[in-house]
Amino acid sequence: MVKARKFVVKQAFKGKPKREDYEIVEYELPPLKDNEILIKAEWISVDPFQRVSAHTMVVPYDQFGYQVGAVVQSKNLKYPRGTKVVSFEGWCDYVIVNPNVSSRSTSYYDTIYKLPNLQGLPESLGVGTIGMPGVSAYFGFLDVCKPKAGETVVVTGAAGAVGSIVGQIAKIKGCKVIGFAGSDEKVKWLETELGFDKAFNYKTVDANKALKEAAPEGVDCYFDNVGGELSSAIMSRMRMNGRVSICGSISAYNENGLFDYSTLPKATIVTPFVLANQLTVKGFTYTSVEFSRWSKAFDDFIEWIKSGQLKAPEHITEGFDNLYDAFVGMLAGENFGKAVVKV
Incomplete structure (x- = not known):
């Protein structure tokens, strides 16, 4: 069994999100079923839309958002162990996903895709400039x-x-x-x-x-x-x-x-x-842009970054337990560029 942790919003935000609005829940993940993969989060994104979308959510709910992770166990031939993926699985350190089956009511956010070939650029960009x-x-x-x-x-x-x-x-x-x-x-x-x-x-x-x-x-x-x-x-x-x-x-x-x-x-x-x-x-x-078009932006960004025409600044916070601090810091404008958490 793999023990996992996740941030759960247990009470609705009133004004700025507060630490007591969250709790970190620890739980055991079941064995993988056919076509499922186990993802270990490596980079987790904190974004303004996570605050605005909270107005439409019913508590309690798992804190949603994008993450870059590595497949550490797999029963899916398309996602072998070691594959790096981008998903909308939010603030959790481990998660089991079946890429072939939608698990959310809004299908757009079911998208799980392999991290683009970043040509040596930091993988954290998968939830930033190349995300x-x-x-x-x-x-x-x-x-x-x-x-x-x-x-x-x-x-x-x-x-x-x-x-x-x-x-x-x-x-x-x-x-x-x-x-x-x-x-x-x-x-x-x-x-x-x-x-x-x-x-x-x-x-x-x-x-x-x-x-x-x-x-x-x-x-x-x-x-x-x-x-x-x-x-x-x-x-x-x-x-x-x-x-x-x-x-x-x-x-x-x-x-x-x-x-x-x-x-x-x-x-x-x-x-x-x-x-x-x-x-x-x-x-x-961004939800108005068909996913098939994303690769055009990614290709241009990679070219621009590698040629020196564009910088991809990041504001990195280290530690899963510090996700809340990174989130409220971003909302307060503490970040220069993309705020991201290294798990």
């Missing part, structure tokens, strides 16, 4: 914003897992890139390490005035990870036929009534700017 966050950045930006060389792109949450990649893709495509982040240290990092043309600390600047100086002719593309008043200010500075990709709204994720209009914080209306400048505004989640 779901990379897919969100790649298709959320290129499909929705359709950037053209010479255009001005603004990214919020620019130092996070998705925003840091979007800004670099925009530079590769020949755009001027302006980022907003939550500290002076991140601002400096974006400009000196990732090549952003300009970055601002949204906590200490007037975003409208900052953009008026940094982008006097206006903004063509806006990739929004944050929402709220910051987004209203940025959209007020957009040019005719500008495009907005809304990939996140982290400013409101800890609100208890996230999907209840009456409880959400209010921001300046943007409809006058949308109307006058004929803006295209589209919400985007």
Whole structure:
């Protein structure tokens, strides 16, 4: 018998997730059945969507999310021992999966796939740039914003897992890139390490005035990870036929009534700017991208990273028991790039 551990959310989050909202459950796994595999987690992802999706869950539930793991036992010929896999099995150190059978009500998250050939790059990227966050950045930006060389792109949450990649893709495509982040240290990092043309600390600047100086002719593309008043200010500075990709709204994720209009914080209306400048505004989640398209993003990322055109920054926390700390730290903006836990 193999002893496993998992994080269970035992009570609904009220505001920021608290340690007492979780418990670590230890249990024994049964012997493998035909077509099943036993996966040992090696890298586990912590992501903003784990907070927002909590609003739709009924407690208790196992904490979901992506992980990279190794097959340590197998009764499935397609997944022999030693195979590295990416799965949506969440915060557990061992798990038994039958890749041939759906085990969840939402079939999209049943996807288990072999870790792409990373050509020597870190396997942790399988839950980062060469995983779901990379897919969100790649298709959320290129499909929705359709950037053209010479255009001005603004990214919020620019130092996070998705925003840091979007800004670099925009530079590769020949755009001027302006980022907003939550500290002076991140601002400096974006400009000196990732090549952003300009970055601002949204906590200490007037975003409208900052953009008026940094982008006097206006903004063509806006990739929004944050929402709220910051987004209203940025959209007020957009040019005719500008495009907005809304990939996140982290400013409101800890609100208890996230999907209840009456409880959400209010921001300046943007409809006058949308109307006058004929803006295209589209919400985007990676689940809208067919899995067959993911490999295109992965191939480009591997090429860009190996050629030095793109950096894949990671904020690594060590230890299974520290998953909660990594999660709340990420929600508080402590991470530079992708937050991931080494099990």
